[in-house]
Amino acid sequence: MSVTIGVFVGSLRRDSFCKKVANTFQSLIPEGYEMKFIDISKLQMYNQDYDDDGNTPMEWETFRKEVKELDGFLFVTPEYNRSIPPVLKNALDIASRPYGQNVWSGKPGAVFSVSPGNIGGFGANHHLRQVLSFLNVYTMQQPEVYLSNITNSLDEQGNISNESTIKFLQDIANAFAAWIAKFM
């Protein structure tokens, strides 16, 4: 039986560094684990009126169902002004509601922050951890993943080719798989 991990990328940018990291990570996850990329780009901004009035948008329903069926979550996020991008917060909010129907709850997860800067998205990483703590996601504490100066890990084609980055991601993939296995 395969364990399905949902991948949530906090950037919509075509050439997103986060997407490159997520793609590379997908190729490193051990056998028995499937990484499923979940599209959060088309989710309308959360407004409780739609739920309260019985006009819940179809894409919210579909998204909540998708999240509910996952065994675990990987969040790969850039840092926007020392926090997480709104598209990711919106997705987290949508699947946390209606009140009492938080479909993130009780599942394992991991947080990667990625940045071309020196701090590696530390602020975004910890803002996201705060939200996930409230949503009752069992977020892997160690090892932590702050991918700083990410452009140094890319080759001329823009792919992650730096050996030490790949080795680091392989160690993380093994640790994450072991973390998820504790909850199966």
Ligand code: FNR
């Ligand atoms: C950024 N960026 C950024 N970087 C960072 O390290 N700390 C920050 O607080 C911010 N703030 C920020 C705000 C906004 C609105 C944007 C658009 C960008 C730069 C960011 O790291 C860079 O654009 C990355 O390339 C974004 O990730 P993706 O899209 O490559 O995955």
